[in-house]
Amino acid sequence: MSEVTWSPSLRYPDPSIVALDPRFKKYHMPLSNVERLYTGTQWGEGPVYFGDMRCLIWSDVPADRMYKWDEETGAVSIFRKPSNHGNGNTRDRQGRLITCEHLGRVVRTEIDGTITVLAEKFNGKRLNSPNDVVVKSDGSIWFTDPPFGLLGNYEGDKRDAELPMSVYRIDGTTGALSLIADDINAPNGLAFSPDETKLYVVESRADPRRILSFDVAASGDKISNRKILIDAGPGGTPDGFRVDIDGNLWCGWGMTPELDGVRVFSPEGDPIGHIHLPERCANVCFGGKKRNRLFMAAAHSLYSLYVNTQGAT
Numbered sequence: 069m070s071e072v073t074w075s076p077s078l079r080y081p082d083p084s085i086v087a088l089d090p091r092f093k094k095y096h097m098p099l100s101n102v103e104r105l106y107t108g109t110q111w112g113e114g115p116v117y118f119g120d121m122r123c124l125i126w127s128d129v130p131a132d133r134m135y136k137w138d139e140e141t142g143a144v145s146i147f148r149k150p151s152n153h154g155n156g157n158t159r160d161r162q163g164r165l166i167t168c169e170h171l172g173r174v175v176r177t178e179i180d181g182t183i184t185v186l187a188e189k190f191n192g193k194r195l196n197s198p199n200d201v202v203v204k205s206d207g208s209i210w211f212t213d214p215p216f217g218l219l220g221n222y223e224g225d226k227r228d229a230e231l232p233m234s235v236y237r238i239d240g241t242t243g244a245l246s247l248i249a250d251d252i253n254a255p256n257g258l259a260f261s262p263d264e265t266k267l268y269v270v271e272s273r274a275d276p277r278r279i280l281s282f283d284v285a286a287s288g289d290k291i292s293n294r295k296i297l298i299d300a301g302p303g304g305t306p307d308g309f310r311v312d313i314d315g316n317l318w319c320g321w322g323m324t325p326e327l328d329g330v331r332v333f334s335p336e337g338d339p340i341g342h343i344h345l346p347e348r349c350a351n352v353c354f355g356g357k358k359r360n361r362l363f364m365a366a367a368h369s370l371y372s373l374y375v376n377t378q379g380a381t
Contacts, residue, residue: 117355207240354379
């Protein structure tokens with residue numbers, strides 16, 4: 069278990085929260101500061117909030133387990149072990165947990181706790197390592213499938229890729245799996261704009277990394293008009309991210325002490341704010357009673373910050 073050197077700020081406003089543009093001041097609550105909720109993961113990923121259970125679940129990918137943080141008590145317990153190296157998580161429209169497993173599956177945890185496999189193969193070939201996932205209002209499940217789990221990081225996982233790096237969609241009614249895009253160099257985090265007319269995808273092996281924007285067809289099952297929304301620049305490392313009700317992108321960020329944390333971008337792709345953390349942040353989600361608490365899953369720790377906005381539903 070790794071202990072990250074960190075102590076909370078005793079000052080208000082918290083100096084680790086920095087406005088890069090006047091537009092960010094609207095979202096910064098001066099009497100809130102960054103809290104560390106837990107430390108000890110090898111690589112934290114995929115936080116997802118359960119308001120009905122007042123808890124947060126997130127993944128520790130290399131440790132092959134998922135954790136549960138209890139909002140009432142602050143207690144942390146193991147939610148699932150083994151997890152097939154679970155990574156990204158979200159909830160579907162019925163409140164069920166959807167998980168990307170690096171060993172090649174997308175699964176749903178039913179209300180009674182049983183696990184249903186939603187996707188494992190495409191055209192008879194095994195998926196690579198499903199990474200991040202989001203659910204659209206029509207119930208469809210969209211996920212990225214780069215080859216990260218094929219790199220030999222996990223014991224017994226030495227298989228070769230059978231499919232190109234792609235973005236997929238699972239139909240919310242039929243469960244059919246369809247290909248959305250196979251021309252993105254290692255697609256990683258993804259999210260929809262609040263009105264779902266745009267799909268954003270991190271292209272993690274572009275140099276520099278970037279976040280792409282696509283138009284979503286009125287039918288809800290195709291994308292087009294690829295554009296670069298955000299060029300991360302030298303050292304910028306967008307990973308997982310979520311969008312607030314105003315369309316801002318709150319992105320896990322970092323690779324150097326100066327950049328580690330969460331970088332916030334306007335809907336136009338302008339950097340407007342940064343939340344500095346002592347370690348690289350992989351993924352975020354919104355939660356809490358008013359959906360205005362930003363949870364940040366960093367490499368070794370879980371952090372949170374109250375902000376003056378809400379996560380897009």
